Amino acid sequence: MDTADLGLPVDVPSTALFTDRYELTMLQAALRAGTADRRSVFEVFTRRLPEGRRYGVVAGTGRVLDAVENFRFDSDVLDFLAQQRIVDEPTLTWLADYRFRGDIWGYPEGEVYFPGSPIMRVEGTFAEAVLLETVILSIFNHDSAVAAAASRMSTAAGGRPLIEMGARRTHELAAVAAARAAYVGGFATTSDLAAGFRYNIPTVGTSAHAFTLLHDSERDAFTAQVQAHGSGTTLLVDTYDVAEAVRTAVEVAGKDLGAVRIDSGDLLLLAHRVRQQLDELGAKNTRITVTSDLDEYAIASLAAAPVDAYGVGTQLVTGSGHPTCSMVYKLVARAGSDTPDSPDAPLLPVAKKSMGSKSSVGGRKWAARRVDEHGVAEAEVVGTGTAPEELAGHQLLVELVRGGEIVGREPLDAARDRHIAARAGLPLSATQLSRGEPVLPTEYLPA
Amino acid sequence: MDTADLGLPVDVPSTALFTDRYELTMLQAALRAGTADRRSVFEVFTRRLPEGRRYGVVAGTGRVLDAVENFRFDSDVLDFLAQQRIVDEPTLTWLADYRFRGDIWGYPEGEVYFPGSPIMRVEGTFAEAVLLETVILSIFNHDSAVAAAASRMSTAAGGRPLIEMGARRTHELAAVAAARAAYVGGFATTSDLAAGFRYNIPTVGTSAHAFTLLHDSERDAFTAQVQAHGSGTTLLVDTYDVAEAVRTAVEVAGKDLGAVRIDSGDLLLLAHRVRQQLDELGAKNTRITVTSDLDEYAIASLAAAPVDAYGVGTQLVTGSGHPTCSMVYKLVARAGSDTPDSPDAPLLPVAKKSMGSKSSVGGRKWAARRVDEHGVAEAEVVGTGTAPEELAGHQLLVELVRGGEIVGREPLDAARDRHIAARAGLPLSATQLSRGEPVLPTEYLPA
Numbered sequence: 001m002d003t004a005d006l007g008l009p010v011d012v013p014s015t016a017l018f019t020d021r022y023e024l025t026m027l028q029a030a031l032r033a034g035t036a037d038r039r040s041v042f043e044v045f046t047r048r049l050p051e052g053r054r055y056g057v058v059a060g061t062g063r064v065l066d067a068v069e070n071f072r073f074d075s076d077v078l079d080f081l082a083q084q085r086i087v088d089e090p091t092l093t094w095l096a097d098y099r100f101r102g103d104i105w106g107y108p109e110g111e112v113y114f115p116g117s118p119i120m121r122v123e124g125t126f127a128e129a130v131l132l133e134t135v136i137l138s139i140f141n142h143d144s145a146v147a148a149a150a151s152r153m154s155t156a157a158g159g160r161p162l163i164e165m166g167a168r169r170t171h172e173l174a175a176v177a178a179a180r181a182a183y184v185g186g187f188a189t190t191s192d193l194a195a196g197f198r199y200n201i202p203t204v205g206t207s208a209h210a211f212t213l214l215h216d217s218e219r220d221a222f223t224a225q226v227q228a229h230g231s232g233t234t235l236l237v238d239t240y241d242v243a244e245a246v247r248t249a250v251e252v253a254g255k256d257l258g259a260v261r262i263d264s265g266d267l268l269l270l271a272h273r274v275r276q277q278l279d280e281l282g283a284k285n286t287r288i289t290v291t292s293d294l295d296e297y298a299i300a301s302l303a304a305a306p307v308d309a310y311g312v313g314t315q316l317v318t319g320s321g322h323p324t325c326s327m328v329y330k331l332v333a334r335a336g337s338d339t340p341d342s343p344d345a346p347l348l349p350v351a352k353k354s355m356g357s358k359s360s361v362g363g364r365k366w367a368a369r370r371v372d373e374h375g376v377a378e379a380e381v382v383g384t385g386t387a388p389e390e391l392a393g394h395q396l397l398v399e400l401v402r403g404g405e406i407v408g409r410e411p412l413d414a415a416r417d418r419h420i421a422a423r424a425g426l427p428l429s430a431t432q433l434s435r436g437e438p439v440l441p442t443e444y445l446p447a
Numbered sequence: 448m449d450t451a452d453l454g455l456p457v458d459v460p461s462t463a464l465f466t467d468r469y470e471l472t473m474l475q476a477a478l479r480a481g482t483a484d485r486r487s488v489f490e491v492f493t494r495r496l497p498e499g500r501r502y503g504v505v506a507g508t509g510r511v512l513d514a515v516e517n518f519r520f521d522s523d524v525l526d527f528l529a530q531q532r533i534v535d536e537p538t539l540t541w542l543a544d545y546r547f548r549g550d551i552w553g554y555p556e557g558e559v560y561f562p563g564s565p566i567m568r569v570e571g572t573f574a575e576a577v578l579l580e581t582v583i584l585s586i587f588n589h590d591s592a593v594a595a596a597a598s599r600m601s602t603a604a605g606g607r608p609l610i611e612m613g614a615r616r617t618h619e620l621a622a623v624a625a626a627r628a629a630y631v632g633g634f635a636t637t638s639d640l641a642a643g644f645r646y647n648i649p650t651v652g653t654s655a656h657a658f659t660l661l662h663d664s665e666r667d668a669f670t671a672q673v674q675a676h677g678s679g680t681t682l683l684v685d686t687y688d689v690a691e692a693v694r695t696a697v698e699v700a701g702k703d704l705g706a707v708r709i710d711s712g713d714l715l716l717l718a719h720r721v722r723q724q725l726d727e728l729g730a731k732n733t734r735i736t737v738t739s740d741l742d743e744y745a746i747a748s749l750a751a752a753p754v755d756a757y758g759v760g761t762q763l764v765t766g767s768g769h770p771t772c773s774m775v776y777k778l779v780a781r782a783g784s785d786t787p788d789s790p791d792a793p794l795l796p797v798a799k800k801s802m803g804s805k806s807s808v809g810g811r812k813w814a815a816r817r818v819d820e821h822g823v824a825e826a827e828v829v830g831t832g833t834a835p836e837e838l839a840g841h842q843l844l845v846e847l848v849r850g851g852e853i854v855g856r857e858p859l860d861a862a863r864d865r866h867i868a869a870r871a872g873l874p875l876s877a878t879q880l881s882r883g884e885p886v887l888p889t890e891y892l893p894a
Contacts, residue, residue: 017641018619020612021652024640025676029654033671035661042657067619080644088675126661133655134639137615138622165467168584169771171621172465172514175585178618192581193471194464197527205468207476208580210489210778213797214482214573224480228535229472240800264799318770324616324761331657350660352711353687 014074015067016098018135021086027127028091036094036127039335041347041364044106044120044140046113050148050322052435055426057151057419058119059181060143061109065406067135068100100128104401107367109410110184110419111396112426113144114380116442118365119327121397125341126334133329140327142174143181145319149296150185151423152320153312155431156300161188161309163204164195165291166317178317184415191311199412206234206261218245222252232258234289237274238265246274250281259287259308267292268305275306295320296433333364349384361444368394369425369440377425380440385447461521462514463545465582468533474574475538483541483574486782488794488811491553491567491587493560497595497769499882502873504598504866505566506628507590508556512853514582515547547575551848554814556857557631557866558843559873560591561827563889565812566774568844572788573781580776587774589621590628592766596743597632598870599767600759602878603747608635608756610651611642612738613764625764631862638758646859653681653708665692669699679705681736684721685712693721697728706734706755714739715752722753742767743880780811796831808891815841816872816887824872827887832894 030036049056073081073095081087087095102124113119120136122129154162164182167175172194179187179195189202196203207225215221222235231253237245237260250257260278262270267290278286290302291311299310315321331350339345349362363384368391370379381391400408423430430439477483496503520528520542528534534542549571560566567583569576601609611629614622619641626634626642636649643650654672662668669682678700684692684707696704707725709717714737725733737749738758746757762768778797786792796809810831815838817826828838847855870877877886 015619017644018614018622019640020614020638021640021643021650022638022654023652025652025672025680026654026658029658029672029675030661032675033662033667035667035671038661040657040661077644081640084643084650086640086650126657130655130657133657134615135619138617138619141616142618142621167465167467168581168776169588170585171589171618171624172462172582172585173620174589174618175465191467191469193466193468193528193533196468196531197464197524203468203531203533205470205472207469207473208577209799210487210573210577210580211473211476213778213799214477214485214487214781215480216784220480220482224482225472225476228476228479233472238799314771314773323765323770326761329615331660334661337663352656352660352685 014072014077015070015135016073016077018067018138019131020134023131023133024081024087024091026130028087030126031091031094035340037125038340039343039347040124040126040129040331041333042122042129042133042329043118043332043365044136044327044329045116045118046326046328047360048115048326049438050325053148053322054430054432054436054439055423056113056325057144057147057185058107058109058111058113059147059184059415060139060177061106061400062409062412062415063139063143063177063180064120064136065400065409067139068104068132068401069406071098071100071132071135073098094127098128098131099404100124100132100401101404102128102401103403105397106400107396108398108408108415108418110415110417110422112422114438114440114442116361116382116444117380118367118382118397121365137327137329141324143177144325144327145323146178146181146317147185147419148322149316149320150182150187151419152296152433153299153316154186156296156303156433157310158303160307162186163188163289163309163311164190164192164316165311166313167192169314170317175317180412182316183412184419186416186419207236209236209239212236212239219248219252222249226253231256234259234261236261236263238262242270242274243277246277247281250278250283250286255282257283257286259289261289261291263291265292268302271302271305271307300433330360332360332362363447367396369396370394371425375425376427377440380442381445382442383445383447388445461519461524462517462582463520463524465514465585466578467581470578470580471528471534471538473577474541475534477573478538478541482787484572485787486790486794487571487573487576487778488780489569489576489580489776490565490779490812491583491774491776492563492565493773493775495562495773496885497772500595500769501877501879501883501886502870503560503772504591504594504632505554505556505558505560506594506631506862507586507624508553508847509856509859509862510586510590510624510627511567511583512847512856514586515551515579515848516853518545518547518579518582520545541574545575545578546851547571547579547848548851549575549848550850552844553847554843555845555855555862555865557862557864557869559869561885561887561889563808563829563891564827565814565829565844568812584774584776588771590624591772591774592770593625593628593764594632595769596763596767597629597634598866599743599880600746600763601633603743603750603880604757605750607754609633610635610736610756610758611637611639611763612758613760614639616761617764622764627859629763630859631866633863633866654683656683656686659683659686666695666699669696673700678703681706681708683708683710685709689717689721690724693724694728697725697730697733702729704730704733706736708736708738710738712739715749718749718752718754747880777807779807779809810894814843816843817841818872822872823874824887827889828892829889830892830894835892
C-alpha cells in the first residue's frame, strides 16, 4: 500500500479502528444470531442543514473510498480486540477475513445537498456494511462542514483568491482534510505543507511577526526576506507602524515587490491607505493580502476594498460556526428472514418509529434534482422504487464501489469544478450569506 | 520508533509536515541572513478565554512532546520540499539534520489556565524553535478546546460517569485526540476503539437502532444481543415504543439486565418513566444511560433525573460552541546581535507593537497561582525576571524537554488527576455553567 493512497500524509496500517465499539458488539450478536448476512442498505443523510444555511456541500467522498479500501483488521488490531475482550473468537476469525465486498453509490464529491439527500448508499451484508458507519460519518461530518464554509467564503470573495491558513486552529490531521475540503469548496491554496504533500494542493507562505522581531530592525528583516526569496515575496507590514513598513518594504524590494500582508487592525481602512501609498510609491502591481480573523461576512465587507487575496484560518476549519454536519448512517432496507442473502429478493424498508426528531424514511433511495425551464434547480427529489422518466437525466447518485472494488476515484480538481457548476445551477438566493431556508425543498416520492 | 509513542494509532514517519509553509520561508531567510542561530524564546498563550468561560484546561502536552520528538525531515519530505521549490539547497541540508535540541517548559497537562498564562515556553535557536509553531498550536488549540468542554460536562454530571461518543462527529484522527482530551477533562470511557488502542482509555459500546431494525422483532434483536453478550449488556429501548421495549428487555435479559439506553425524546420524562417501570419489573439495579444531543446544560438539567450515565458526542468534540482556543505562539525574547548564541547573555524582550488586539507582552515569563489564606486560588500571576519569594512554591511551569530530550512524559491518568485537583482549587464560581468572567484575574509583574 502506497502512502499516497491512504488519505493521510502518514502510513496507516488500517482505518478499521476508527470505529465505535458498538459496531463490533452488534456484529458479534448478529453473527451469533445468524442475521449478520442479511442483505442491507445503509444511507448517509442529514435531517437538517445547519441553522440558516442555504445548501450543503458534499466533501470527503474520495477520503471515504480510501478508508473503505484500507478497512482491514490486521494482527495488531485483532490482538487488541482479543486482549480487551471486545469480541469473541468467532468474531475475531470473521474480522481477520474482512474486507468490504459490497456496493456503494453516492453524490459525487463537490455536489450540493439538502435535508434528506442520500449522499451515500452502502449495500452489502449487514455485517460488512454496519462496520463502516463510524469512519464514513467522521469523514463526511468533518469535511462537508469545512467545504460548506469554504463555499460561502468563495462566494463572498468573488474572483479573489482565498488562502487556507487554519492548520494551527485544528487537529494536525484534521487540518490536512480541511485544506482538501476547502479546495473543493473553492479555495485556491493552503499554508499546510502536509496538504500539499498529500493532495498536491498549491502551498503558499511568507513570514510571521516573529521574523521581524528576530531582527534588529524591520528593514533588516525585509532585507533578509527579499535576499532569500526575491522581490516577488510577500512582506508582513503590521509589526510596528504600517505606513512606515510599507515605505521600507518598497525601498528594500523595489517597485516589483510581490505583495504586502496586513494581519491586524481595521482591514478596510488599512487596505485603502496601503493601496494609495503603494500606488504613490510606484508599486502599482504590488498586491495586498489580508489575514486577520476573517469569515465570509468579513470577506464580503471587504468587497469594495483594494484587497487582492484573503487568508482564512479559524472560521474556515471550524465550519464558520458549524464544525459538524449532523450526517447519520441509517439502515433503510434489509432482506427478509426468508431470503437473507438472495441478491434478487425484494428488500423490506425499515425505519426507526419512535417519537421525536430522529425518525427517518425507510427504503432504498434514488435522488434527482429537478430543474425549471431555465435550467435552474427547483427541487431535490428523493424517492424509493423507480424514478420517473422525466428525472432520468437528473439522477444524483453515481457508482463508487462495485463488489468491493473502488470505481469512483477522481482527481480532486474534478470535485472542485463540480462544486462550482453545482452551485451555479442553484437559485440565486444560494449566494446570499444571510440566514434563510434551504434554497431547494426536498420532495419525497413514494415507490 | 514504536507506533505507541507517536500520538496516533498509525505509523507516522514524521510530524514535520504539520507545518505552515511560512515557517520554512522564514527559516531560509534567517539562515541566509545569519540570524537563524539567535537564541530565542517563544511562548504559547491565549489573549482571552472563549466568551463566558471561567477557565481553560491545558490538554495536549503529552501529544506535543510526541510531536517534537518525531519532528524530522526524512527523504520523502525533503524530496517534496525540493521538487516544489519550497526551500533552497542550503535550507534542505539544514533540515536534513534537524532535531529540536532546545528546552521546553510548560504548564503540566490537566492544569487550568487563564488569559496570558504561558502554557508552554520553547527556548532554542530561532530556527529550531520557529519550526514547531504550527504543530504545537494545532495540538493545544484542538485538545484544550475539547478538554474545556469535557471539564464543564463532568462538573455538570456530578459523580455520574460520562461516555465520550463523538468519533462520528469529527475528523477520524481528531476523534482519537478528542477522546484523550475528554479523559483528561473528566470523562470515564470512550466509544472510539482507536482511542482505546492508542491511549488505553476504557472503551464501551452496545448497539444502534440498525441492530433492532435488522431483526424481525425487537424481541429477536434483544435476544440476539443478550445471547452474545450476556444479561449485563445495555439494550437500546427507543426504536419503537419505549415502554414496550423496556418490558421486552427485562423479559429477555431478566432482572439482571445491565442497562437500557435512551437515545431520543424527552430524556427527563423518559428517564423517570423507565426507572419506575424497571423498578416495578424488579430490575432495580438496571442502569439508565442517556445519549441524545447532550451538552453541559442538558446534563445539568438531568441532575435530578434517575440517570446513571451520559453519552456525549457532538457538543464534546466540537468544544461545546468553542472548537478552538485562540492559542498563539509568539517570540517574546531573543539574543542581541552581539551575542547571538551565548547561553548566558541576557535576552532582549520583544513584542508586536502595532494597533489592535494583537499586541503582546515581551520577555521570558514565569507564572504562579497565588492562593488566599484558605488555599483557594485568587490570581494567576505572570512575570518576567525572578519570581517573588512568596510565590516560589506556586510556580506553574515544569520542565518538559531538556536539551532536546523529553523529560516530562507522564501517564494520562496523572493529567486527569491533576485536572480534578486544579479545578477543585479554584473559587467555587468556576463550577457555574453560566457565562461570566474568568474566575481568576491575570496579574502581570514586570521584572
